[in-house]
Amino acid sequence: MIELRGVKKTYYTEGKETPVLFGIDFKIEEGDYTAIMAPSGTGKSTLLNILGTLDKPTEGKYLFRNRDLTELSDDELSRMRNKSIGFVFQLFNLLGRVSVLENVLLPLLYAETYPKEARERALRLLDMVGLGDRVHFKPNALSGGQQQRVAIARALINEPDLLLADEPTGNLDSMSSEEILQIFDEIHRKGRTIVVVTHERDVALRADKIITMKDGRVFSEERTR
Template sequence: MKERTPLFRVENLTKEYPMGDSVVYALRGVSFEVYQGEYVAIMGPSGSGKSTLMHIIGCLDRPTSGSYYLRNRDVRSLSDDELAELRNSEIGFVFQSFNLLPGMTLLENVELPLLYAGVSAAERRERARRMLEMVGLGERLRHHPNEISGGQRQRVAIARALVNDPAIVFADEPTGNLDSVTGKEIMALFGELNRQGNTIVLVTHERTVAEHASRIIHIKDGAIEKTEVSVPGSHGELTWKEVTVV
């Protein structure tokens, strides 16, 4: 039987920040793998290192030591320009603060990754339009971010993250600025995207948000504390089981 190849894997990642005469250890030997089509949550309290980890696997930062392979490509060996190209072609980001440009229409915001990728104007508009229709905003193409609700802005951010057909969608506290009802709608959308085959890695401090994933990696003090996977219960409901990762 052919062994499955991870979409990406990290091995013994560390991240250190000099603070005067001392050193702050944000990550302490983190190792795990994510496979195509998985839905994984990285969960931990504020200051646990989860956002630092997200920035490294999202190619926004570099580790102090350790290895990171995306599609078997050694990410640590890449130049800054190669990292930027990798981010634009393989990674989609959804942030808590939406990060939409207020002077641009929703369509223009979603087009941006395609503009950086050198896609023609006609194709950019068509692909961005399809993505906005997919997230339920096909009638708002010419609106600006300040003309729509927070939940709708997050839908635009999701459309922008998907427009380049990335290998992975990273979502950093995507419901943090939303009310509970809107947050549930956004998480339902992530679930649908995963069922369509998208690989999603979600960072959160909330258990109820993390449980939308099928695997939860718990981070504490810069290290993996434990890993849980969802399993069907005796009555068909999902329960969580701690697993030993070798």
């Protein structure tokens, strides 16, 4: 479903070149649960941003369902993110003053059409992540783990092809982390493609495949089962 071909990224600041990615190649198949493992400072965030179309590669191709995303306009990429990619961030990134339900519905604000059963869908997702009784709470009244579960529900509201998670457990205690990972397992079981970027081996081991990065290159690819 996803294929990176020779993706390079170089940042230019004040005439100085800082190469970050030196040519990345890998494929992710439909329904895969993949972990990208990398210590910090190895271009992990950059790769994630490129996968999420928040950043463009300097060189190379990014094929998403055989479509080269590097050729799309900014508006087209926004639409693409809205429809096909669900994001889960390390810091949750919920709107603090807006209810849990409204947070989950937020991506639909930018959708082409607003589905009639949006509310039901949101409630169902909140049920799935175990927050069916918290829909009218404000995020600041929830624990970190609960907030991350709201963020997962939000990521799934548009039924994206790809769920992209950036250190989803990085700010959570081990119990909350386990809950989040179980939810990921379940989402995966239902057939959705998941990419998790992490530096924790425990988290990576939940995936089917681990891609390890080192110094801006793919160091190894291994199947866990």
